Amino acid sequence: MPKTSRRITVRPLTLREAEVVCVRDLTPGMRRITLAGAQLGAFTSANGFAQPAFDSTGFDDYIRLAFAYPGESEPVLPVQTATGLDLPRDPRRLSRAYSVRRWAPATGELDIDFVRHGIGVGTTWAHRAQVGDRVHFSGPASSRTLPQDADWLLVAGDDTAIPAIGRLLDELPEGTRAQVFIEVAEKEHRQELRALPGVEVTWLVRDGAAAGTTAHLVDAVRNCGWWEGRPFAWLAGEQTAVRDLRRHLVEDRAVPKEDIDFTGYWRRGEVVALEADEAVPDLEKTKTPFEKLHQLTELIAPIAIRTAVELDVPELVSRGVTGVAELAGRTDTDERALGKLLRYLHTLDVLTETAPGHYGLTPVGEVLTVEFVAGALHSAAVTGREMLGIYGLTESIRTGRASYPSVTGQTFTEVRADQDYEDRYLERLAPFQATLAEPIAKSDLLAGVRHLVLHSGGAGAQAREFVAAHPDLRITICALPAQADWLRRDLPATIPDERQRDRVSVVEQSVFEPSPAADAVFVIRAFKSLADADAAHALRRAAENLLPHGRVLLVEDLFDTDALDEHDGEADLLALTVHGSGLRTAAELDAVITRAGLEQSAAHTVGWGTTVHELTPVDTH
Numbered sequence: 001m002p003k004t005s006r007r008i009t010v011r012p013l014t015l016r017e018a019e020v021v022c023v024r025d026l027t028p029g030m031r032r033i034t035l036a037g038a039q040l041g042a043f044t045s046a047n048g049f050a051q052p053a054f055d056s057t058g059f060d061d062y063i064r065l066a067f068a069y070p071g072e073s074e075p076v077l078p079v080q081t082a083t084g085l086d087l088p089r090d091p092r093r094l095s096r097a098y099s100v101r102r103w104a105p106a107t108g109e110l111d112i113d114f115v116r117h118g119i120g121v122g123t124t125w126a127h128r129a130q131v132g133d134r135v136h137f138s139g140p141a142s143s144r145t146l147p148q149d150a151d152w153l154l155v156a157g158d159d160t161a162i163p164a165i166g167r168l169l170d171e172l173p174e175g176t177r178a179q180v181f182i183e184v185a186e187k188e189h190r191q192e193l194r195a196l197p198g199v200e201v202t203w204l205v206r207d208g209a210a211a212g213t214t215a216h217l218v219d220a221v222r223n224c225g226w227w228e229g230r231p232f233a234w235l236a237g238e239q240t241a242v243r244d245l246r247r248h249l250v251e252d253r254a255v256p257k258e259d260i261d262f263t264g265y266w267r268r269g270e271v272v273a274l275e276a277d278e279a280v281p282d283l284e285k286t287k288t289p290f291e292k293l294h295q296l297t298e299l300i301a302p303i304a305i306r307t308a309v310e311l312d313v314p315e316l317v318s319r320g321v322t323g324v325a326e327l328a329g330r331t332d333t334d335e336r337a338l339g340k341l342l343r344y345l346h347t348l349d350v351l352t353e354t355a356p357g358h359y360g361l362t363p364v365g366e367v368l369t370v371e372f373v374a375g376a377l378h379s380a381a382v383t384g385r386e387m388l389g390i391y392g393l394t395e396s397i398r399t400g401r402a403s404y405p406s407v408t409g410q411t412f413t414e415v416r417a418d419q420d421y422e423d424r425y426l427e428r429l430a431p432f433q434a435t436l437a438e439p440i441a442k443s444d445l446l447a448g449v450r451h452l453v454l455h456s457g458g459a460g461a462q463a464r465e466f467v468a469a470h471p472d473l474r475i476t477i478c479a480l481p482a483q484a485d486w487l488r489r490d491l492p493a494t495i496p497d498e499r500q501r502d503r504v505s506v507v508e509q510s511v512f513e514p515s516p517a518a519d520a521v522f523v524i525r526a527f528k529s530l531a532d533a534d535a536a537h538a539l540r541r542a543a544e545n546l547l548p549h550g551r552v553l554l555v556e557d558l559f560d561t562d563a564l565d566e567h568d569g570e571a572d573l574l575a576l577t578v579h580g581s582g583l584r585t586a587a588e589l590d591a592v593i594t595r596a597g598l599e600q601s602a603a604h605t606v607g608w609g610t611t612v613h614e615l616t617p618v619d620t621h
Contacts, residue, residue: 007434008142008435008438009438010439010607011055012608013085013609014045014080014085015085015137016051017136018137019035020034020130021035028116028186028189029115029159029186029188030115032112033112035109035135035137040108046080049080049081051080054103058143058145060234060261061100061142063097064098067096067125075136077093078093082605083605084608089565096121097139098114099167100112100163102167115159115160141608142435146171149496152229152230152232153178153231154178154221154224154233155181155235156217157217158183159184159189160237162184162191166194169193172196179224179227183204190203190205212240215244221249230259231255233245233255233259235263236262236263236265238264238266238268240366242262242263243264243366305377308368309377312331313345342359346359350368382425388408389402390574392407392577393577397576402580404579412529416480416482417480417481423486433460436606436610437464439606439610440465441469443604445553445604446466446470446520449519451518451519452474452476453478453520457483459487460487460490460495463491464494467495467504468497468500474505476507476518478507478513488506491506511526512537513541518545519550519551520546523542523553523555525556528556529575529578536592536593539593539598540596543596553613556584556613558584558589559585560585560586571583599616600614602614
C-alpha cells in the first residue's frame with residue numbers, strides 16, 4: 001500500500017498578536033490582508049513562556065484567527081502554557097481557519113487572502129479591517145512538504161482554495177507537471193498566478209450561479225485528459241464537491257486514497273444573520289452540521305443513526321438511491337420497517353424528503369458519508385467495534401470490570417487477535433503517527449541511543465521518522481502476532497528506503513515479556529487497556545534488560561482533573577467498559593511507575609504538548 005511522501009513538521013502551538021499593515025483587493029472577489037508585528041518573531045508571552053518565531057513552509061498551512069463575539073469588543077482567547085494552548089470552554093473561542101498565502105521571513109510579513117462573499121465572522125472582519133487593526137491567531141500547527149513521489153499533480157478547488165493553490169504554484173519546482181482546476185464566481189475573479197511550462201491551469205466560471213451549486217469542478221476533473229504515471233491529488237473547497245471529486249478519483253480513476261489530500265473548507269447551507277447586523281451570523285441560530293450532529297445524543301437518535309450507517313443508507317442515498325422500495329432492496333430490509341427509520345431520520349434533519357417516498361441527505365446527513373465518522377458509528381468498523389462496550393456501562397460501574405464480553409461475547413483481546421480487524425485498526429492508526437513521531441525524532445530524546453525497542457500501535461510510522469533522523473539507530477519493534485504480521489507487510493511501503501528499513505526489525509513479543517537488550521525502550525500509549533498491576537509488570541519487564549545507563553520512555557494519555565474535558569471523560573468510560581481500566585491521572589501513573597521499581601528522571605514536552613516520561617530503575621542510583 002503506497003504512502004505519500006508529504007513529510008510533516010509539527011510546530012508548537014503559540015498564540016500571537018499581529019497588526020494589519022496593508023489591505024488591498026486582488027480582485028472583486030478576493031481581499032488580501034497583510035499582517036506584521038513583533039510577535040511574528042521569537043517573543044516571550046505575557047505569562048513568561050518563551051515562544052519561537054512564526055514559520056510556515058507548507059503550501060496548505062493554515063492559521064486560526066480569533067474574533068470577538070457579536071456585541072463584544074475583545075475575542076475569547078486561549079491561554080498560553082508551557083506546552084501549548086489551553087482552550088477556553090465556556091464560552092468557547094470564536095475562530096476561523098485561513099490559509100497562509102505568503103510568509104516572508106525577511107520582511108516579517110504574513111499575507112492572508114479572504115473571499116469576499118457571504119456571511120461570516122472572518123469575511124466581515126476582513127471587509128471592515130483597516131491598517132492599524134490588531135488580531136490574534138495561532139498556528140500553523142504543522143506543515144507538510146510537497147509530495148516527492150508523484151509523477152504529476154491534480155489540483156482542484158473553488159474560490160476558497162485559491163490562496164493555497166497560488167502558494168503551491170509559487171513554490172513548485174521547475175519541471176513539475178500538474179493539472180489545476182479553479183472555480184470562481186466571475187471571470188473578473190481570476191488571478192495572475194505563476195506560470196510553469198508543465199502546469200495547465202483551467203479557470204471555471206460560475207457566471208452568476210451561487211457558490212456550491214454547480215458541478216463545474218467535478219465535471220472538469222471527470223473529463224480531463226488523464227496523464228500517465230502516478231498522480232497525487234489535492235482537493236479543497238465546498239465539502240460536497242470535494243467529496244464527489246474524491247469519490248470519482250477513488251472509484252473511477254483507481255487513485256489510492258493515500259494519494260489524495262482533501263479538505264472541505266466550507267459547506268453550502270443556510271446562515272442566519274443577526275437582526276441588528278446582516279453581515280454577522282447569529283451564532284445561537286446558526287449551527288454547523290457537526291455541531292448539529294453532536295446534539296443528537298438522546299438514546300433513540302444515536303442508535304437510529306448507527307442503524308442507518310450499518311445499513312449503508314447515507315452512502316446509498318448519496319449515490320442516488322433515494323426511494324424507500326429501492327433502498328429496502330439494496331439493504332435487504334423490510335420496506336415498511338425501513339420507511340419508519342427513514343421517516344424518523346427526516347425528523348432529526350438527517351434526511352430530507354425530496355418527493356413522496358424519496359429522500360436526500362441534509363448537510364447533517366452528508367457528515368455521515370465521511371469515512372472516519374461512519375467508522376466510529378458502524379458496529380463492525382474499527383472504532384465502532386470498540387464503542388460497543390459502552391452498552392455495558394451499567395455493569396462496569398457496578399463491578400469495576402470490563403463489560404465488553406457480556407455485550408459482545410468476546411473479550412477485546414480476542415477481537416484484536418482477528419487479523420482482519422487488526423489490519424484495519426493499524427491502517428486507521430498509521431496516518432496520525434507522524435505528528436508525534438516527527439517532533440520526537442527532532443528532539444534530543446534519542447540522542448546516543450544505538451538500539452531502541454518500540455512498543456506502539458503506530459510503530460511502523462514512528463520507526464520511519466526515527467531512523468530517518470538518526471543514521472546509527474537500530475529499532476526492534478515488539479508486537480503481538482496479528483500486529484507483527486501487518487507491520488511486516490506494511491514496512492516496505494512505510495519505509496521505502498531499503499537502507500533505513502534494514503535497521504528496523506519486528507519480533508513477536510508482548511509488552512509483558514522481557515524486552516531485548518537496548519539503550520532505550522519506548523512504550524507509547526499501551527497501558528490504557530491494562531489494570532495497574534499489569535501496567536506495572538509491563539514497565540518492570542521493559543526495564544529488565546536495559547543496557548548500562550539505559551532508560552524507559554513512556555507516553556500515556558492522562559486525565560487532567562484540573563481541566564475536565566468531555567472527550568477525556570468519554571475515553572475514560574469507554575476504556576472502563578472495554579478493558580476494565582480507564583485514563584489514569586498523573587498521580588495514578590506515578591503510582592504505577594513506582595510499583596514497577598522505576599522513577600521518573602525527567603519529563604519532556606514534544607509536539608502539541610505530549611509528555612514523554614523518562615524512567616530509570618530506582619536501584620541504579
